[in-house]
Amino acid sequence: MPQNQLIKKQKYPEFFRPLAVSKAFRSLWIGNALSTFGSAITNVILPLFVYELTDSPMAMGTIMAAYMIPVVLILPVSGVIVDRFNRIRIMQIADLIRFLLMMGLMTLGTFGRLSLPVLIVIIAGMGLMNGLFQPAFAAMRARIFVSDIRNAANALNQFSEQLLRLIGPSIGGLIVSFASATLGFGIDACTFFLSFLCLMFLVQEGSVEKRKSRKEMFVHECFAGIQVIKKNTWLWVTIVFFSFANICLSGMITVLVPWLIKVHAHLPNYMYGLTMSGAAFGSIAAAFFFGMRKQWRHRGMIGYSGILIAGLALWLMPYAHHSFLFVLLMIVEGAGVMIFGLIWETSMQELVSPEVFGRVASIDMVGSFALLPLGYLMTGWLAGVLGGIGAITIMSSVSVGAAALILFAPAIRNFD
Template identity: 50%
Template sequence: MEAETSRPNADEVEQTKNKLLSQFIEPFLLSRPFPYLWLGQLISFLGSSVTMVILPVIVYSITGSTTTMGFIMAAYMLPNIIMLPISGWIVDRYNRIHVMLTTDLLRFVIISVLAGLLFAGSLSVHVLFVLVALYGAMDGLFQPAYAAVRAVVFTPEIRNSANAMTQISNQAVRLIGPSLGGILVTFMSAGWGISLDALTYVASFACLLLLRKLIPFQRSQTAKSSGVGNDFTEGFAVLKGNAWLWITIVVFSLVNICYSGLVTVLLPWLFKIHLEMSPYVYGIAVTCSGAGAIIAGLVFGMKKQWHRRGIFAYGGAIASGIALLLMSITPNAVGLCALFALEGFGIMIFGLIWETTMQELVPQEAFGRVASLDMLGSFALLPVGFVVIGWLADVIGGTQTIALFASIGILALICALLVPAIRRFD
């Protein structure tokens, strides 16, 4: 009798598993463009994650200077930031697939030159600055185009699962890429790791060529007739017309400084210097953050439609901030790994809701400009934030700075939730 009553429960579990699996398979079955966009960018993201691990090795082998490494990252970010307003205008006036193809080709050339100089043993720090700056500018052109193409490919019937699948895949690669980069640079050479990155752009280029045939380009009438000034005004007008969009961009221009600054500058210090933990413990904690983000993607992708998204999005970001705040008073590795998982889960929930709402609310003909304004708000002040957080940690202490900036981020998010347009956004 017990076996008979347990059988339906087993069937229900199996049905639930099949339903969840079908949700994530749907984008591949219902959208012909999705597999090409997903695969191409997944492969190139793997190459980029390998390069970002190898780049510090290259810099330290040439100069041995942490200051130089900081300037190298600034050389990447500043052209990226400067390019964003220009790229938004370009993306909305020209074929977005062609923009992506062009940037993939140019990034392939830049990375190939870097690999060639490494193999020849003739790379200088000055040349590295130039190559990194060019690469950053191309990223600043590529990302708004990629965001605009996603908005076209991720149609309403697959939007949640497509965004979730993309982010889950990226997080999985983020776990694999650093390890692969470490293996390549340890057992082969930095040149081979950089060469792998170059080859990934070839794969991405091939996928985009196939994608181009599936997404015809139609230039909007406003793009044909309006000037540059009017184009930018239209992008601001789209944001101004929706409180959810512009308030969130403004709030996260501050929150990103607080959260990203802590994650980039002070959390490595917390593990290595303050708590004197082995490097592998920090690596495990970062892996836990990725695992938390993957779980968030799985949860979000389970449903085609979520309600009360304003509360869920900001609640996720607040949970991420609380995790960062508690890290300042958590002395053991297990607790820190759990907090890293919560941090990754919370910020991914926000990111997925933000991505889907952008795709819903922003008109296709203005998406490039709005996406570039969003990225500009997110990235423009990050270099300043990194410097301020590092300086303040030397003045008042690292754990105090972690607690302070985490609290500022949480407070900004709570204040935003007091606005009805944010709290009631559905």
């Protein structure tokens, strides 16, 4: 009887299993949760700070470009670096430099010495370090999220990220309202330092297998991940699909959904916040649901069906005549995208070997990010030509049609 009681005490929901059984997961998860929280605060404080400094939308666009360009440029190179050197050391270096950059931002802002050119340089440095950090983090997830806990680990990681991205902006708004933007930058800096400390427990896990020869040309290594991707239909079709699908999905959510709520429906500002919170809530619910099972079957069908449903939710938004429906549709959209994202993450961890994971992850990220600026411009142009409703209808129809068409490919439909 005591033994049975002990077994019962060891029972816990599958969703929380990684926290209970893996010390490495706990260290990686806590560090990422802290830095995600700090970044969520900065993401809402930075635009307010820029507009207070310059009162110029062009300045904010320049800041976003200064962040994204270094990310896209370094990703192919960072994939090689991640596959050559200790991945945790790389993450620690990135965390430490981000800590110093944000502390510099806080200090200069506090003493009124922060100009737009200096801000651009600091934000560009943050983009460069994020482009180095993310492939290393993806490779560490592939190593630490072993098959026994993989579904739950990915789901719990996404659950916490979405929850903190839901909470962080509210905290950031309170900080700006009752303290100062520079305090928020300081908090973000501290979270990077705490992440650096958490990663100290994972240095051994971050080591990579030493290759017998390094005579291979560096430029060739940068694109070696392409060879791995080309060999698997699920990988290359999905990366190509999302290189273009992100143009529609991100363009609609970033450019057209705010227009739909604020200009077309004449709803108050807080409704936009509630609507976007709906997307985060849908993501959180989907992550929790996904993580409650150790294994999922028919993942190709489920994943692309999630994108199809997300596209349908966006297609229906112009016809929503009640604020509650806007929130409900964004909950559905967030859940659909999250389900696909989790299936993609787990499939990458299963299909890509550890020694090339950094390069494959970097190519995946380039595919996701490279065309986004073009997507935003195209969305604005299409809305100018067809009107906002026409643009939403066309772009959502394209995303739904593309997801449905890809399901006709046996390698995608039968991916299990």
